[in-house]
Amino acid sequence: MFKLTTLAALSALAFTAQAAELPANLNWQTNWDDPVFASDKAKRGGTLRTHLSSFPLTLRSVGPDSNSGLRGYFLDEVPGLVTRHPDTLNWIPAIATDWAYAGDNKTIYFKLNPKAKWNDGKPLTADDFVFMLQFYRSKDIVAPWYNDYYTKTIANVVKIDDHTIAASTVDEKNPEELMRTVGGLVPRPQHFYASGKDKNGDGVDDNFVRKYNFKPEPSTGPYFVDDIKKGKSVTFKHVGEDWWGYDNRYYQNRYNVDKIRMTVIRDTDVSRQHFEKGKLDIYDLTLPEIWHEKTDGDAYKKGYIQKFWGFNETPQGGGGLWLNTAMPILDNINVRRGIMHATDFDGLIEKLIRGDYQRKPHAMGSGHGEYSWPDAKAPDFNIDKATEYFIKAGFDKIGSDGIRVNDKGERLSFELVYPLAFFTPRMAYLKEQSKLAGLEFSLKLIDGATGFKYVSEKKHQIAFINMGASETPGYWQYFHSDNANKPQTNNFTNFSTPELDKLIEQYRVEFDISKKHQQSKEMQRIIQEAAVVSPSYIVPWTRQGHWRWVKYPENPMQKWTDTLFTIGGAMGYSTFWLDADVKKETLDAMDDDKTFEPVTVIDDRYK
Known part of the structure; x- marks a missing residue:
């Protein structure tokens, strides 16, 4: 034995x-007894045309x-x-x-x-x-x-x-x-x-x-890299009807398109125009300014493009403004606490995002059940509290430009790095609000993958990043000393303490689930008290536009459906398909100026 x-x-x-x-x-x-979640009406074939906001720096995983x-x-x-x-x-x-x-x-x-x-x-x-x-x-x-x-x-x-x-x-x-x-x-x-x-x-x-930087490895999945045009596009091709996974009932009627072509379009407005002209089949409508203000063109009114909003119950990852404590001034906890209260994410959600998003209660995200600290509450935007902390840190004078300075003449000013151009208005809002407390954010856009590299190499002072989620919160990669002050790790704050190290190590090996829950809550308390991440927001839904030939099951959303369609690097559950007959019908209708009823579907079963 x-x-x-x-x-x-x-x-x-x-x-x-x-x-x-x-x-x-x-x-x-x-377990072959759970319900299938794909549709037996699905059709195989076609090329899904989608886009990437930047070309990946590598195809290694x-x-x-x-x-x-x-x-x-x-x-x-x-x-x-x-x-x-x-x-x-x-x-x-x-x-x-x-x-x-x-x-x-x-x-x-x-x-x-x-x-x-x-x-x-x-x-x-x-x-x-x-x-x-x-x-x-x-x-x-x-x-x-x-x-x-x-x-x-x-x-x-x-x-x-x-x-x-x-x-x-x-x-x-x-x-x-x-x-x-x-x-x-x-x-x-x-x-x-x-x-x-x-x-x-x-x-x-x-x-x-x-x-292996641009030598894609085989996987067990249904798609392989078929074509790479560096800086321009990546195309994946389906293995075919004999993909081994189709013997599994849970994989049947999924991954229905023959090819997925991702074209690099860096500008959000340009990519949206490509979509509305029919050059892309699907488009992400998460941004409130797009969903609420820019989906009223002819393609929507005439029913050629349809809208979908589906709610989910997926765990939400950590994120917000990550403060690099290895940088001068940011190693002062009173400065960091002041930044927490000078960062107006609540106002941003209300005024710029129309209340569509929700504030993260904690830097480590949400939706983790008993692993989540029940008393977690994101710091409020409070100029008086921010001012109090900044004065404690020695920034008790205000310069002619309204930004605080200390006795050394150092200004309370930090570079804020963010990865996508459409975040610019949001970062600009945070910048303007922070000035009320005498804090300056100097905004720096560094495109997608390059921006993540910049932050993982710890070159930033403050970075706006939202990370993906796991079923249970992980702490080692973000807060253990093994990853502090080292490049190519996810300890973006360079923060660690012996107490936190000990808890992280205990958490990783703990057998008793109730003790593990308690350890997680304690670590979240320590992280919040350290004021190293200002929690941003969560998006407990997916919102996308699609041409009417893109179809999906009658019950499109599952609890853990994070995206209905394949958007960029997110493949999702791939239960959608392309209907060639409907595509011909739609293109013919456009030529004849025939219209269809506008369609907006809201699946709120998991709201």
Whole structure:
């Protein structure tokens, strides 16, 4: 019988892909009974035309600059072992068809679908999951978070046979958290990385970052990179009707388009004009100024373009203004506390966003249930409080330009970096409001992926960033000292304390879920008291426009539907399809000046 021993022994097993014996009397489980959420009316075919606001700095899914771009197609939104049903939130099969808990609170066995393939046609086997561990532990990928997580959290992946594995964690976890930790493991294609210089013998090319920067790897998903025009476009192509995933009822009638062509259009107004002229099939209408003010043109009035607004219950990630405490003046907590109260996100939401968004209660986001600190409340915009803190910090004089100065003549002025041009009016509003407290924000737009690189290298003073969400809040990447004052990490504030380090480390290994909840709440309290992130806003819905030939299921939204259509790097659940007959009908109608009824659909079941 296979037994887990020490981490060192487990690592040795992983690196040699050594097979182990399957225990007898395992209680194998599966779940084919949850409702399907795609439509049997879906049609296959066509090219979805969408856009990117900037060209990605890399097509790698790990390593420098990979946090922004198209990693959803290679990592985030491709099949892992199992996944959550987006409405019931039960575990359902993905690459694994069956699973069994070992009973040690560390290990789950998985039976892999023997038909699973990489989208370059190569078969997927247990060896690819074993290689995954080698890959993520390699220093050659230059990815500290992965190095840490796949060493200190994931203990091992052991091959039983070609289509059976055992995945284990370093520390004991309750069954739900154990499945969440190992069930989401995504394999890496061993055959793709097999050749190259590998002096340290970890299976990864010593020049990985440069060699694979624009060499897209195969994934288990239905789409592969078909064409790249650097700086201009990226096109993905469907594997075809024989994609292995279609044997899984939860994947049927999804990923219906043959191609997804993403054209780089940097300017928001230009991209919207392309959409309204029929050069793009879909368009994001999240921005209130677009939804409320710029969707009344002829294409909308004549029913050629339709509008959709669907609410969800997805966890919301952390974000807002991240203050780099390694920078002079920002290392003063009274300055940071003053900035919290001089930043008027509530007014921004009310006046510029028409109240469509909601204020984040805490820097770490929301929607995490018992993990969320119940007393969390975002700092209010309060000039008197801001002034009080600034004076405590020594900025007790006001210059001729209205900006506070201290005895050294230093002005209370900081560069505020933000990544997208359409944020400019919002940042300008924050800038004007902050002046009321004698604080100056010097605005600096740094485009998309380049901007994220700038911030991850800690060159910023203050940065406006909203991060993606996980099912439970993560703290290590944002606030552990391992990531402070280091480039290419997500500790954007460079803030850490021994107390917080200890809690983060305990949180990562805690078995008792109630204690884990308490640790999370305590960390959120510490982060809020440190005044290192001014919480921004959450968007608990998706809002998009589409030409009438883009169709979707009768019940389009699930609890965890974050986008109905594929927008840029977000693939979503891909339950939509293109109807060629309706497209011809629409184009003919436009030629004949025939109109249809305007359509706006609001799915508020999860409001």
